[in-house]
Amino acid sequence: MTDVLPKTHAATGAADGDPAAAGQPLLRIEGVAKTFGTFRAVDGVSLDIKAGEFFALLGPSGCGKTTLLRMLAGFEAPDEGRILLGGKDIASTMPHERPINMMFQNYALFPHLSVRDNIAFGLKRAGMARADIATRVAEMVALVKLDGLEKRKPDQLSGGQRQRVALARALARRPQLLLLDEPLAALDKKLRESTQAELMELQRRLGMTFIIVTHDQEEAMTMASRIGVMKSGKLAQVASPRELYEGPRSRWIAEFVGDVNVFDGEFKLRDGHRLVIATREAGTLVTAEPREPVGETRLSVAIRPEKVKLSRRAPVSEAGRETAINSLDGVIADICYLGGTTTYRVKLDTGGTVQASVVNSARLDVDAYSVNQNVVAWFTPDDCVVLQS
Ligand SMILES: Nc1ncnc2c1ncn2[C@@H]1O[C@H](COP(=O)(O)OP(=O)(O)O)[C@@H](O)[C@H]1O
Ligand SMILES: [Mg+2]
Numbered sequence: 001m002t003d004v005l006p007k008t009h010a011a012t013g014a015a016d017g018d019p020a021a022a023g024q025p026l027l028r029i030e031g032v033a034k035t036f037g038t039f040r041a042v043d044g045v046s047l048d049i050k051a052g053e054f055f056a057l058l059g060p061s062g063c064g065k066t067t068l069l070r071m072l073a074g075f076e077a078p079d080e081g082r083i084l085l086g087g088k089d090i091a092s093t094m095p096h097e098r099p100i101n102m103m104f105q106n107y108a109l110f111p112h113l114s115v116r117d118n119i120a121f122g123l124k125r126a127g128m129a130r131a132d133i134a135t136r137v138a139e140m141v142a143l144v145k146l147d148g149l150e151k152r153k154p155d156q157l158s159g160g161q162r163q164r165v166a167l168a169r170a171l172a173r174r175p176q177l178l179l180l181d182e183p184l185a186a187l188d189k190k191l192r193e194s195t196q197a198e199l200m201e202l203q204r205r206l207g208m209t210f211i212i213v214t215h216d217q218e219e220a221m222t223m224a225s226r227i228g229v230m231k232s233g234k235l236a237q238v239a240s241p242r243e244l245y246e247g248p249r250s251r252w253i254a255e256f257v258g259d260v261n262v263f264d265g266e267f268k269l270r271d272g273h274r275l276v277i278a279t280r281e282a283g284t285l286v287t288a289e290p291r292e293p294v295g296e297t298r299l300s301v302a303i304r305p306e307k308v309k310l311s312r313r314a315p316v317s318e319a320g321r322e323t324a325i326n327s328l329d330g331v332i333a334d335i336c337y338l339g340g341t342t343t344y345r346v347k348l349d350t351g352g353t354v355q356a357s358v359v360n361s362a363r364l365d366v367d368a369y370s371v372n373q374n375v376v377a378w379f380t381p382d383d384c385v386v387l388q389s
Helices: 065-073 115-125 130-143 159-171 189-206 217-223 241-246 251-256
Strands: 027-036 039-049 054-058 080-085 100-103 177-181 209-214 226-231 234-239 261-271 274-279 283-288 298-303 309-311 326-337 341-348 353-359 374-379 385-387
Touching: 027 065, 039 065, 039 080, 039 234, 054 065, 054 217, 065 100, 065 177, 065 209, 100 159, 115 130, 115 159, 130 159, 159 177, 159 189, 189 209, 189 217, 209 217, 217 241, 226 241, 226 251, 234 241, 234 251, 251 261, 251 298, 251 385, 261 283, 274 298, 283 326, 283 385, 309 353, 326 353, 341 374
Parallel strands: 054 209, 054 226, 100 177, 177 209
Antiparallel strands: 027 039, 027 080, 226 234, 261 274, 261 298, 274 283, 298 385, 309 374, 326 341, 326 374, 341 353
């Protein structure tokens, strides 16, 4: 990125309207719902976003992400609830009057307008003076590295370049809050990764607040400091990437965010800070006490594949240290070599299957396991997550 840094409303905000000064979140979403016919696309979402946050809304297609963004931008009106920006209800504020801009999923560039005129569009509509528009457009072109392409039309650009025009157009009015709807979905993997890094750098340097929508959990975890997982119009969990991955609140979240082994079972007994859970497919497992108290007898135990260790013989616990290790005998059923890691699927003697992901830390495969080899798959109680649903 270049050194051309537009100042945002947030950076120049007057003291009386400055949400940070008042100790308020920049954005407060309060019980917002949207119904299409009889279908509740957004079903009672409440969420606070702080100024300067990079927040990701993550969820499968159709869970209501775009509808929620469109309500923030003002293109849809909520049927229930309120949206407050800097403490003020913005229900009656028109989209172009909100200090919020949205970058649309399909970019929605004007095909008949040049790069320059696409970027200038919102500035003209806002009545900015011609000379100021020219300066601002030049800044934006430099910021997103589109120099030399100002006169091209969208159909004369690559996918990545079109994405940059859409980003420049969304940033041109220096919004306080930028909403990005699946901004990288149309880019190939390599370009997506480099663009992720650029967006993060841009957000940090502009000191702006970003809400990005994605259905890609890796993208959300890479970019955002906080993630809201959406399911069927509701926020299922709001947490940091690490909390979300290591402490998912439900089986659905555990399975949506990354790979996971899940064993259904029944609570047997509590042993100090441990729970003993009898599972159908992996025998009796010992887990750490979950953060939230368990009320039901039917529970599931979730273990991420990289927490499952493999060895040729049962691990020996050191005297006085971990004795309640979960150790499962099995045989390697199949092997998926992924370069940096290898995933082994182990068929357990108890009937179930467990996946173990092993880092290929050496180039030569002297330690690799082969199909049909007998192994022990083991993991510690602390690596187990107890789930109620
Ligand atoms: N204008 C509309 N009229 C009727 N149904 C809609 C409309 N917009 C969205 N929906 C429905 O609401 C649900 C959520 O849509 P959307 O917010 O676009 O989901 P996402 O962005 O998470 O994929 C979908 O089932 C979609 O078909
Ligand atoms: Mg969408």
